[in-house]
Amino acid sequence: xxxxxxxxxxxxxxxxxxxxxxxxxxxxxxxxxxxxxxxxxxxxxxxxxxxxxxxxxxxxxxxxxxxxxxxxxxxxxxxxxxxxxxxxxxxxxxxxxxxxxxxxxxxxxxxxxxxxxxxxxxxxxxxxxxxxxxxxxxxxxxxxxxxxxxxxxxxxxxxxxxxxxxxxxxxxxxxxxxxxxxxxxxxxxxxxxxxxxxxxxxxxxxxxxxxxxxxxxxxxxxxxxxxxxxxxxxxxxxxxxxxxxxxxx
Amino acid sequence: xxxxxxxxxxxxxxxxxxxxxxxxxxxxxxxxxxxxxxxxxxxxxxxxxxxxxxxxxxxxxxxxxxxxxxxxxxxxxxxxxxxxxxxxxxxxxxxxxxxxxxxxxxxxxxxxxxxxxxxxxxxxxxxxxxxxxxxxxxxxxxxxxxxxxxxxxxxxxxxxxxxxxxxxxxxxxxxxxxxxxxxxxxxxxxxxxxxxxxxxxxxxxxxxxxxxxxxxxxxxxxxxxxxxxxxxxxxxxxxxxxxxxxxxxxxxxxxxxxxxxxxxxxxxxxxxxxxxxxxxxxxxxxxxxxxxxxxxxxxxxxxxxxxxxxxxxxxx
Numbered sequence: 001x002x003x004x005x006x007x008x009x010x011x012x013x014x015x016x017x018x019x020x021x022x023x024x025x026x027x028x029x030x031x032x033x034x035x036x037x038x039x040x041x042x043x044x045x046x047x048x049x050x051x052x053x054x055x056x057x058x059x060x061x062x063x064x065x066x067x068x069x070x071x072x073x074x075x076x077x078x079x080x081x082x083x084x085x086x087x088x089x090x091x092x093x094x095x096x097x098x099x100x101x102x103x104x105x106x107x108x109x110x111x112x113x114x115x116x117x118x119x120x121x122x123x124x125x126x127x128x129x130x131x132x133x134x135x136x137x138x139x140x141x142x143x144x145x146x147x148x149x150x151x152x153x154x155x156x157x158x159x160x161x162x163x164x165x166x167x168x169x170x171x172x173x174x175x176x177x178x179x180x181x182x183x184x185x186x187x188x189x190x191x192x193x194x195x196x197x198x199x200x201x202x203x204x205x206x207x208x209x210x211x212x213x214x215x216x217x218x219x220x221x222x223x224x225x226x227x228x229x230x231x232x233x234x235x236x237x238x239x240x241x242x243x244x245x246x247x248x249x
Numbered sequence: 250x251x252x253x254x255x256x257x258x259x260x261x262x263x264x265x266x267x268x269x270x271x272x273x274x275x276x277x278x279x280x281x282x283x284x285x286x287x288x289x290x291x292x293x294x295x296x297x298x299x300x301x302x303x304x305x306x307x308x309x310x311x312x313x314x315x316x317x318x319x320x321x322x323x324x325x326x327x328x329x330x331x332x333x334x335x336x337x338x339x340x341x342x343x344x345x346x347x348x349x350x351x352x353x354x355x356x357x358x359x360x361x362x363x364x365x366x367x368x369x370x371x372x373x374x375x376x377x378x379x380x381x382x383x384x385x386x387x388x389x390x391x392x393x394x395x396x397x398x399x400x401x402x403x404x405x406x407x408x409x410x411x412x413x414x415x416x417x418x419x420x421x422x423x424x425x426x427x428x429x430x431x432x433x434x435x436x437x438x439x440x441x442x443x444x445x446x447x448x449x450x451x452x453x454x455x456x457x458x459x460x461x462x463x464x465x466x467x468x469x470x471x472x473x474x475x476x477x478x479x480x481x482x483x484x485x486x487x488x489x490x491x492x493x494x495x496x497x498x499x500x501x502x503x504x505x506x507x508x509x510x511x512x513x514x515x516x517x518x519x520x521x522x523x524x525x526x527x528x529x530x531x532x533x534x535x536x537x538x539x540x541x542x543x544x545x546x547x548x549x550x551x552x553x554x555x556x557x558x559x560x561x562x563x564x565x
Contacts (some may be wrong), residue, residue, distance in 0.1 A: 025306055030541065034329075035541075047315050248420060
């Protein structure tokens with residue numbers, strides 16, 4: 001059970017970490033000062049969550065720290081979904097990726113607040129306020145871009161067309177997720193999906209955008225099968241810990 | 250009232266320690282000087298995000314990640330209130346950006362140097378924010394109200410950044426030989442550019458006299474530089490680092506440290522756009538602006554559509 005719980009914490013933490021990393025790449029390069037501040041703020045929230053999950057995971061594992069978990073695993077041991085490792089192609093892709101993740105993340109945290117695991121419940125209770133703001137921010141921008149100019153509409157639709165087929169992975173239950181759900185520790189992905197579908201339908205419709213009728217993609221980030229991007233993300237993320245091992249910073 | 254009388258009344262107010270507010274009468278030169286200085290200060294915050302942002306994806310620990318993200322975010326916030334303070338003098342943010350992007354407006358030259366190692370991030374906090382605070386504490390009492398008030402808030406955050414930076418350097422100095430060497434190398438590279446942050450020597454600083462009269466400056470460049478050196482020398486001792494100046498020594502008589510000659514030709518080269526990264530910094534700002542144009546246009550178009558919908562609702 002302990003191993004499964006550890007693995008589950010990695011899934012939760014890695015999603016926040018890799019998305020937070022992608023957002024941090026934009027720091028200082030946003031389309032306006034206000035959006036720059038907002039995206040950095042979301043990244044900061046996500047890394048705060050990562051620390052909570054990994055400190056708990058380190059405690060469970062023993063002989064580990066939040067940093068050894070964050071920076072010293074090999075590529076195949078990261079458990080994030082493929083959606084969050086998608087690059088910052090343009091602002092529409094950044095917003096699309098954020099919105100689809102937030103629409104999943106908020107109902108996930110709502111369930112985790114009721115987790116039988118007190119620590120997870122506490123982390124979720126703290127994170128949910130942040131997640132509510134993230135979803136409000138990303139939804140408002142999906143609407144602005146979707147129902148803005150012709151160019152922004154086209155870009156936003158293109159981003160959704162690219163990102164939406166990656167969403168199915170969020171709801172494809174792994175053994176770990178199944179185990180955690182049965183113990184009342186983890187979330188029921190089917191329930192999250194109902195809320196997710198409803199939210200996405202409403203916001204995209206307000207944004208005059210369409211849910212693309214394209215087949216979902218076979219992705220398995222949750223079991224450690226990543227895109228070719230992941231190695232480069234890790235090369236940056238892990239650089240200091242790899243180049244200067246066993247030091248205090 | 251004649252212009253001379255207005256100017257006298259204005260100067261009397263400043264001499265009496267009153268704050269000048271945006272709607273008050275002010276000499277045109279006072280307005281222009283403030284637009285130049287406040288926007289230059291705002292640009293420095295925004296361009297200053299770039300050298301530190303360069304390390305955001307590569308921090309050694311999660312704790313440092315959160316600290317650095319928060320710091321860069323604070324700088325964007327400082328940029329925001331400084332641009333707002335300048336806007337009260339009748340210039341738009343877009344116009345200030347245009348001046349930055351075309352190279353007409355300046356920003357602090359220190360940000361044209363590269364952040365090569367992690368120690369540079371600590372050193373920027375320690376030296377660059379340290380130097381900035383010395384300038385800015387003085388500005389909390391400047392005569393222009395919105396600028397002085399923005400400075401009060403900015404100083405609080407900068408002082409936190411400075412302590413955080415010095416703590417990063419102490420951690421390196423108490424670490425392995427490699428880490429200490431990294432810290433020393435960073436100090437060697439940033440020391441002289443940090444001293445240049447206070448601007449040219451007093452005899453070559455044409456703005457000083459007028460600025461003192463308007464309380465934009467309460468101390469001269471050389472006085473501030475000396476204050477910074479005296480403080481920093483002590484901090485370097487605590488860290489066990491050597492300031493890269495063989496002529497640096499305590500002068501009992503003056504009660505200050507004497508220091509070696511600053512290479513002002515380097516200062517002017519960087520100010521004139523030929524520093525190590527001037528072109529790259531401006532390009533990064535221009536790219537962010539150009540790539541963001543369609544986003545800003547969309548936000549504008551959307552808000553116009555929403556307003557029209559509101560109108561229609563009211564009409565019905």
